[in-house]
Amino acid sequence: MNKEVSVRNVVIGSGRPKICVPLVGRSVDLLVDEAKALCSSEIDIVEWRVDFFSRVSKIDEVKNALEKIRQVLPDKPIIFTFRTEREGGEKQFEMVDYFQLNKQILEIESVDLIDIELFTEEQQRQQLIEIAHKNHVPVILSNHDFDSTPSKDEMISRLCKSQEIGGDIAKLAAMPHSSKDVLSILDATETMISKYAKGPIITMSMGSLGIISRISGGVFGSAVTFAAAKQASAPGQIAVTDLQYILSILNRNDK
Numbered sequence: 001m002n003k004e005v006s007v008r009n010v011v012i013g014s015g016r017p018k019i020c021v022p023l024v025g026r027s028v029d030l031l032v033d034e035a036k037a038l039c040s041s042e043i044d045i046v047e048w049r050v051d052f053f054s055r056v057s058k059i060d061e062v063k064n065a066l067e068k069i070r071q072v073l074p075d076k077p078i079i080f081t082f083r084t085e086r087e088g089g090e091k092q093f094e095m096v097d098y099f100q101l102n103k104q105i106l107e108i109e110s111v112d113l114i115d116i117e118l119f120t121e122e123q124q125r126q127q128l129i130e131i132a133h134k135n136h137v138p139v140i141l142s143n144h145d146f147d148s149t150p151s152k153d154e155m156i157s158r159l160c161k162s163q164e165i166g167g168d169i170a171k172l173a174a175m176p177h178s179s180k181d182v183l184s185i186l187d188a189t190e191t192m193i194s195k196y197a198k199g200p201i202i203t204m205s206m207g208s209l210g211i212i213s214r215i216s217g218g219v220f221g222s223a224v225t226f227a228a229a230k231q232a233s234a235p236g237q238i239a240v241t242d243l244q245y246i247l248s249i250l251n252r253n254d255k
């Protein structure tokens with residue numbers, strides 16, 4: 001039995017896949033509008049993609065925006081994510097600033113989960129994981145390949161590495177060039193769950209070819225699926241209302 005990760009009232013890694021919606025507003029007002037639009041929606045988790053925020057280099061403004069989002073969504077688990085440019089993010093940012101930003105956010109203890117990229121400098125990355133754990137914030141260790149889909153073995157090895165070095169949840173997103181690539185990521189997910197997973201796994205195949213993985217990933221063991229409200233944060237995300245409807249059919253007998 002794999003360990004689940006519980007944040008607020010959401011158990012990641014058990015029952016139906018959880019729906020996560022990214023907030024991508026560039027200003028506080030836009031973020032608050034996006035958050036308000038989600039208030040009455042039956043989503044499980046929100047991800048603040050802070051790399052979209054125009055004032056991301058001003059830590060006080062980041063903290064203030066986070067507080068405003070929290071006021072609108074007091075009970076929703078919030079993932080804090082700065083996606084680096086080389087893994088599909090919006091902004092060029094020095095890595096020293098990436099580590100500093102994440103560290104300062106962890107210290108104020110107002111996020112429920114943090115996304116840290118696997119392929120970052122080892123010592124700093126491990127220090128960040130340690131700080132997260134000290135502050136009781138579970139870590140999603142992530143890797144995104146916007147150009148291609150690695151081999152099944154390589155995907156498994158990255159997911160295993162993510163859990164070995166302290167990720168509470170291992171995540172991998174890859175771009176397919178064929179339907180075989182999509183099958184390969186679903187296959188890697190299933191192998192992880194049946195053989196190697198120590199905690200929840202999140203995978204997705206991106207772009208239009210990969211949409212099937214966002215809908216059906218839960219069948220193979222992916223614990224969270226990302227959907228768009230106002231604007232997608234990655235290629236292939238479908239509208240949250242469509243995803244909710246499809247998942248309600250696929251999970252009729254589940255909680």
Ligand SMILES: O=C1C[C@@](O)(C(=O)O)C[C@@H](O)[C@@H]1O
Binds near residue numbers: 144
């Ligand atoms: O890692 C992910 C997954 C994602 O890239 C996707 O493909 O849905 C979207 C990102 O916002 C998130 O951080």
